[in-house]
Amino acid sequence: MTALTLLKVERIKLFSTRSPWWCMGAAVFITVGFTALLAATIRPGDLGDLTPATTQFSYNFGFLIMMVMAILAITTEYRFGTIRATFLAVPNRVDALLAKTAVVALLAGLVGEAAGVGAWALSKAIRPEAPLALDNAQDYRVVVGVGLVYMVAAVVAVSIGLLIRHSAGAITALLIWVLVAENLLPAIPRVGDTIQKWLPFTVGNNFLYAGQQVGQDNDATPTNMPFGAWGSLLYFAVVALALLALAVGLAKRRDA
Amino acid sequence: MIEANGLTKRYGRTLAVNDLTFTVQAGRVTGFLGPNGAGKSTTMRMILGLDRPTAGGVRIDGKRYTDLKEPLRHVGALLDAKWVHPNRSARAHLRWLAVSNKLPDKRVDEVLGLVGLTDVANRRAGGYSLGMSQRLGIAGALLGDPGVMLFDEPVNGLDPEGILWIRQFMHRLADEGRTVFVSSHLLSEMALTAQDLVVIGRGRLIAQTSTRAFIDAASGSSVRVRGPELDRLREVMASGGLKADDTPATAEGPAALVVHGATTDAVGELAGRAGLVLHELAAQRGSLEQAFIQMTGGDVEYRTGDPALAPVAGAPSVAGAPVGVPGQPGEAPASQWTGTPAAARKADAR
Numbered sequence: 001m002t003a004l005t006l007l008k009v010e011r012i013k014l015f016s017t018r019s020p021w022w023c024m025g026a027a028v029f030i031t032v033g034f035t036a037l038l039a040a041t042i043r044p045g046d047l048g049d050l051t052p053a054t055t056q057f058s059y060n061f062g063f064l065i066m067m068v069m070a071i072l073a074i075t076t077e078y079r080f081g082t083i084r085a086t087f088l089a090v091p092n093r094v095d096a097l098l099a100k101t102a103v104v105a106l107l108a109g110l111v112g113e114a115a116g117v118g119a120w121a122l123s124k125a126i127r128p129e130a131p132l133a134l135d136n137a138q139d140y141r142v143v144v145g146v147g148l149v150y151m152v153a154a155v156v157a158v159s160i161g162l163l164i165r166h167s168a169g170a171i172t173a174l175l176i177w178v179l180v181a182e183n184l185l186p187a188i189p190r191v192g193d194t195i196q197k198w199l200p201f202t203v204g205n206n207f208l209y210a211g212q213q214v215g216q217d218n219d220a221t222p223t224n225m226p227f228g229a230w231g232s233l234l235y236f237a238v239v240a241l242a243l244l245a246l247a248v249g250l251a252k253r254r255d256a
Numbered sequence: 257m258i259e260a261n262g263l264t265k266r267y268g269r270t271l272a273v274n275d276l277t278f279t280v281q282a283g284r285v286t287g288f289l290g291p292n293g294a295g296k297s298t299t300m301r302m303i304l305g306l307d308r309p310t311a312g313g314v315r316i317d318g319k320r321y322t323d324l325k326e327p328l329r330h331v332g333a334l335l336d337a338k339w340v341h342p343n344r345s346a347r348a349h350l351r352w353l354a355v356s357n358k359l360p361d362k363r364v365d366e367v368l369g370l371v372g373l374t375d376v377a378n379r380r381a382g383g384y385s386l387g388m389s390q391r392l393g394i395a396g397a398l399l400g401d402p403g404v405m406l407f408d409e410p411v412n413g414l415d416p417e418g419i420l421w422i423r424q425f426m427h428r429l430a431d432e433g434r435t436v437f438v439s440s441h442l443l444s445e446m447a448l449t450a451q452d453l454v455v456i457g458r459g460r461l462i463a464q465t466s467t468r469a470f471i472d473a474a475s476g477s478s479v480r481v482r483g484p485e486l487d488r489l490r491e492v493m494a495s496g497g498l499k500a501d502d503t504p505a506t507a508e509g510p511a512a513l514v515v516h517g518a519t520t521d522a523v524g525e526l527a528g529r530a531g532l533v534l535h536e537l538a539a540q541r542g543s544l545e546q547a548f549i550q551m552t553g554g555d556v557e558y559r560t561g562d563p564a565l566a567p568v569a570g571a572p573s574v575a576g577a578p579v580g581v582p583g584q585p586g587e588a589p590a591s592q593w594t595g596t597p598a599a600a601r602k603a604d605a606r
Binding site for chain 2: 005006008009012013016017018019076080081082084085086087088089090091092253255256
């Protein structure tokens with residue numbers, strides 16, 4: 001079975017149910033809509049703060065929705081037994097699961113691009129006078145690079161889904177990790193700051209925001225991170241792939 | 257052909273499947289019979305490479321399932337009709353299966369027609385009745401036109417029409433030369449569907465034989481005979497060395513004799529030589545249920561202890577090999593079934 005065949009199979013599976021369409025629509029709509037709201041209501045005096053980086057600060061909305069979609073793409077297969085049908089049709093589980101991960105990650109990447117570029121473009125349309133021109137690599141990275149962060153995050157999400165195999169459990173684990181653990185661990189005295197610099201989603205976020213401050217006293221983007229922008233993305237990707245290798249390896253050994 | 261060899265599955269301290277060795281022949285419907293929880297589904301999942309055997313292995317036409325290229329072209333399986341995403345249409349479900357094994361799209365329409373789902377193919381599968389789901393599952397199994405087919409409890413929960421449809425379908429598949437392996441805990445269903453049986457209880461093989469031999473061996477052979485002169489008939493039987501018991505008249509028929517350990521040929525000839533008129537001469541076949549309970553003995557989870565079901569001559573050999581019965585070396589076995597269940601269990605314990 002060729003890789004192309006397997007990608008086609010997973011594409012048919014994903015798009016022949018309705019929930020991915022809803023997730024994709026919601027991810028783009030909420031992310032872009034929230035930025036548009038901000039751009040439309042910003043006080044004229046603060047207009048100087050409306051930079052390309054600011055248009056992306058709500059990327060977490062769509063990002064979480066797409067991660068939930070990625071989890072559901074795998075856990076619903078376990079829920080409805082279609083994973084067994086999949087393994088009967090494609091006994092090479094590693095190939096089948098990697099194809100699914102690839103399709104889901106690619107889709108998340110495209111949605112991330114649509115949300116990122118859409119949020120920036122709509123802001124520019126609403127506030128043509130704001131400093132929203134893409135002048136340098138940093139500006140391009142924060143607007144166009146969002147898709148890459150979505151993509152890596154989707155790999156993390158598929159891995160969590162594959163490890164836990166239950167929708168509710170996997171989504172809860174993801175939300176606790178992203179929203180609670182990465183925010184609370186830095187509060188531990190003495191070692192908290194060091195821990196924070198190595199938390200995967202914090203590092204992933206650094207890919208977008210390295211070298212620029214968004215808002216005032218933004219603790220979510222610490223300074224003196226261990227890696228630069230691209231190094232941060234690489235680190236995030238390595239963590240995601242390690243998690244994926246663990247999850248796929250386990251799925252290969254476990255009874256389906 | 258399916259060959260299982262020493263197939264074993266252990267969950268923690270529980271042995272779900274214990275050293276199972278059997279073969280399933282092509283061109284016949286082979287029933288996989290056992291009470292609930294006997295390990296039938298686990299065995300089927302191991303045949304299909306979904307579960308990993310703790311020991312032993314199973315081969316389909318000489319190959320492991322996971323080594324098959326485009327497996328749907330070799331093996332079709334219906335383990336659970338609900339293995340479909342409820343929001344996906346039947347056509348989309350079959351389509352991704354077809355694409356995965358490089359089967360043409362028109363094959364999807366063909367199998368939908370074969371199982372009679374063409375009109376509802378674009379409706380979401382979650383809204384299907386159990387019978388329709390079962391048909392969709394069969395459509396999926398037929399997709400690659402495979403030579404080996406496995407069905408796990410296919411008639412469970414179906415209405416009589418659905419049961420009849422499935423039964424005829426299996427026979428057609430076997431007549432086309434395919435290997436058909438179908439599990440059930442419904443003994444009466446297997447008596448009608450299967451020509452061969454693989455019987456298991458608590459994960460162990462109890463018997464592998466033809467359905468006919470299974471019933472014959474377990475129920476013993478007795479003949480019901482009736483004529484106007486019952487008393488003379490009884491004397492003639494006794495003089496011929498046959499033991500005959502009276503059965504009183506019931507709602508099902510008038511009083512008659514039941515001759516044990518004889519064939520209709522022998523009884524008819526004895527009566528004919530004595531010049532006796534017969535009104536009825538029929539072989540009495542035990543039900544598969546009776547046979548099953550006798551064969552499985554201690555391997556059935558719940559027993560009644562009803563003396564009517566006490567062992568008679570003829571009991572299972574283990575793993576298909578005849579088990580010698582101590583003290584009865586001269587007895588020629590009518591089939592591969594010899595000895596009593598107790599003897600068989602003893603032999604098994606060795």
